[in-house]
Amino acid sequence: EAGVAQSPRYKIIEKRQSVAFWCNPISGHATLYWYQQILGQGPKLLIQFQNNGVVDDSQLPKDRFSAERLKGVDSTLKIQPAKLEDSAVYLCASSLRDGYGYTFGSGTRLTVV
């Protein structure tokens, strides 16, 4: 079974630039999550999708972050404009509807300079 795919693996941008991350979940997983992990912290949920609908985006900084999951499969997370404090690893995870099979991707390491 293929895992959760994320790209790119690494990204370096200047502050105020825009960046987008892509995630392809495990086939058949209805739920998709984006987490932000700042160095020295645990992963923090940014947004949760159930199919293509948003379940929880309470911790997403909506003035600069946006995410979509078209057709209930792939998802993109965008930051526009980026700030220095956005430097982190962005993890995508997916699971079956009831949370079973929760699996993380390898993440995208973003550095904002």
Add this chain to the structure above:
Amino acid sequence: DQQVKQNSPSLSVQEGRISILNCDYTNSMFDYFLWYKKYPAEGPTFLISISSIKDKNEDGRFTVFLNKSAKHLSLHIVPSQPGDSAVYFCAASAEGGSEKLVFGKGTKLTVNP
């Protein structure tokens, strides 16, 4: 407000000895707890979980203990091996695991040969 706390940022043990990683939580709605292991440049991988209806779950060298009254859980690794060296995250969820995961900050375990 940290709902899941891992108060030891690091732990060092000798190969063959027991490793004990601790985790405390504050939200009484949490009823499902997980431990994840994370190597550098990889996403967290699921290690072991426990439901609040149990107080112990064992899988090979890994055992998780849950003390609901103290809102405390621990992960025991016996015997510890150098390959166990990684960051271990404690996570908690409500609704039997179908709700979002809330992570602690992690404990970096080093197993010395």
